[in-house]
Amino acid sequence: MSMETKTSQALDHFNSGNIAGALKLFSGFRIGFTREEQRTLQIAYESHTGKEEFYKSIAVDTDTIKAKAITIIKNKYNV
Secondary structure, three states, X not given: OOOOOHXXXXXXXXXXXXXXXXHHHHOOOOOOOOHHHHHHHHHHHHHHHXXXXXXXXXXXXXXXXXXXXXXXXXXXXXX
C-alpha cells in the first residue's frame, strides 16, 4: 500500500486546476519555503476562501499575491 504524500496531493490539486485545494496544503508547509513564501501562500489561500475583501481592505493586492503564489509553486516544483 503506497501512501500519497501531502506534496503529491497538493501537486495533483494544482495540476488539475484546483488552486484553492493546492494552496490549502501548500500554505501549511513549513519546510522548503521561506517565511515570505509561506506568508504569500497563506494569504493566497485565504483569499480563495472568503477573506479576500479583508486583505483588500488593508491594501493588499490579492491578485498579485495569488499570481506570486502560483509562481512560487511552479518554480519550486518545476510544474
